[in-house]
Amino acid sequence: MDKHNNCNTGCNALMRRIRALDFAIQETVLYLDAYPDCAEALEHYHKLVCERNTAVAEYEQQCGPVTIFGNTSTSKWQWINGPWPWHYDAN
Amino acid sequence: MWIYEKKLQYPVKIKNCNPALANVIISQLGGPDGELGASMRYLNQRYSMPYDEVVGILTDVGSEELAHLEMVAAIIHQLTRNLSEEDIKGTPFAAYFVDHTTGVYPIAASGVPFDAKIFAVKGDIIADLHEDLAAEQKARVTYDNILRLTDDPDVREPIKFLRAREIAHYQRFGETKRELSSKSPNAESPHPRNHKRINKLSNVRM
Incomplete structure (x- = not known):
């Protein structure tokens, strides 16, 4: 596993996908907060969350954890591996 | 980024x-060691x-x-x-009430509103870690003082939990600093030349 996980093109593409899905979910959540009875928005939310979970599972297997619950390796603590999100190399 | 749980x-x-x-516990929300x-302080020091270990x-x-x-705010709220009105009149809470009603506002027990000076970010690994060790102890003393002021077990239990976490954080910061010093002795030197070298080591795994 590459310790500079985001240098890997596959990991970069996966993270771009997660970021896009998370943003779409965020927007849907804000909408649902105001319109909790909107069935169409709720359906959209479930579709996005399903895609998001798949993308995060794939990223955490191949690239490293996204949250403290996602350290998939049983032999190595990967959570602290840089680059961190604010580093130039991570973006 | 963050996600709320x-x-x-x-x-x-x-x-x-x-x-x-509530008027004294609010210091752990908006007071000098809250x-x-x-x-x-910690999130901005990152x-x-x-070193990745310290960022972690x-x-x-x-x-x-x-x-x-959020826990301190929950205690204040409850x-x-x-x-x-009779519960408020003539109590030390009246001064807070007139400004904030029962809203949760970050303020010290002494009445001073939250001051960003206490973030204390120096941009130096040793200075910042020592700041953090002191901060955890000061927060622990504040929780000790709160425990001296109440017999209510409903309040004491979450306060005791928070106090214990200050000690755990103090230990983790101390161990992180010790691990770092043993792996990279130059990191303990405050000399600017060494500091420059440390910054160049950004992203290098120890």
Whole structure:
């Protein structure tokens, strides 16, 4: 596993996908907060969350954890591996 | 980025209101050694930290402090719920009430509003870690003082949990600093030349 996980093109593409899905979910959540009875928005939310979970599972297997619950390796603590999100190399 | 989790880290369930007690516990929200200052101090110190181990502990302790901020706010909220005017008149809570009603506002027990000076970010690994060790002890003393001021077990239990976490954080910061010093002795030197070298080591795994 590459310790500079985001240098890997596959990991970069996966993270771009997660970021896009998370943003779409965020927007849907804000909408649902105001319109909790909107069935169409709720359906959209479930579709996005399903895609998001798949993308995060794939990223955490191949690239490293996204949250403290996602350290998939049983032999190595990967959570602290840089680059961190604010580093130039991570973006 | 952060995602909110809809739960308290440790439960807060206070049967009896006590606005005078809320008036002193609020220091751990907006006071000089409170959880707002702690969370922002650690999370802001991360950007200039050259070692992943330190960035990791600052990220995770800083995030946990946000959870503690919410617990202290929950204690304030429950101690000031369902109040009558008679519960407020003539108590030390009256001064807070006139400015903020029963809203949760970051302020010290002494009445001074939250001051960003207490974030204390120096941009130096040793200075910042020593700041953090001191901060955890000062927060622990504040929780000790709160425990001296109340017999209510509903309040004491979550406060005791928060006090224990200050000690755990102190130990983790201390161990991180010790691990770092043993792996990289130059990191302990405050000499600017060494500091420059440390910054160049950004992203290099120890």
